[in-house]
Amino acid sequence: MKIHLFLVIFLGLLPLSCESLNKNSSGLTETQAREAAIKHLEPFKKKFMQALMTALQSGGPEAAVLACHQEAPKIPADSSTPEVIVGRTSHKLRQSANAPKPWMKPYLDQYAGTKNGDLPSERLVALNNGEYGYLQPIYIKPLCLTCHGSNLSEGVDKKLSKLYPEDKGRGFKLGEFRGFFWAEVIKTASISPTKTE
Template sequence: MRILLAALLALSPVPAFTADASPDPAQWLAPFKQQLKQALKEGLAQGPAHAIDVCRIQAPAIAASVAPDGVRMGRSSHRLRNTANAPADWLQPVIEEYLQESEPVPRQMDLADGRKAWVEPIMTDGVCLACHGEKLSPAVSDALARYYPEDQATGFKVGDLRGVFWVTWKPAQ
């Protein structure tokens, strides 16, 4: 089974890391998600307060480092922790619509400036509650108060929309 899997992986196409080869925004997001998860896991191994520091420093750096040329990506929310993640004008209404939907799904859009966009909902799961849930440990509350005095990203329950991943790129001419 393991050999079969290895063979399948070897056969799978090399990801297209340029914006003009047939765009696959979900695939562009994959290393961002994967590295965020890894950073969170490593941070959490040393306690949630430490993980906050890791997230704070690494989340924006990861987004910048994994985006192919000409592609921008990030996370946003209707209830922000980091105001630097505030939604662009085009993204705000998408988040509002997602909030009305019981099972929001990813969408692709054409933006007014000629770029294309891809948005994916991010739902809250159990792992998120230590830092985004209703009851936070004193260490987490203290760290959040220190770094994010305007934090609005607590009080979420499992299954709530926590925010979105977004990607924009310029389509090939």
């Protein structure tokens, strides 16, 4: 009788146990975490590209370098919320403010030297503290070579050397992995809308 009662209780709890496998200690499901990350990353990426393109069109590549130095560091804070934090990182840093967090480093090592299509276009990582990490790889496009390629103009080269004396973000080839857009999802309950301009 006791054995039968134990089996009934065990089988009754089994579906709940299976469901919890897709959640972490904060109660997030993988689907919720991924959706929240993308929701916050898209406006962040849009603002970043707008800042660069506006500077490029108004003042050329050197102005874009200056905008990347002065304006780009402000964008992650403007696009983040208490629930979801966003940013950029790379295995070849130009700005120390974009240094990778420990959980990102294995993926930077894995993607370094690869090209678009070689590896998954996103990564969702369950973190030890009950949060989720999310990564979207960045690949070098033709326009990126203006500031991140091997054959830089004299003006861009001087500007980069002045603003980033420890710059390692050069020498990339078309289609090569540049780094990640990333998000850390703390919770999805009552996620507030991202800031828009």
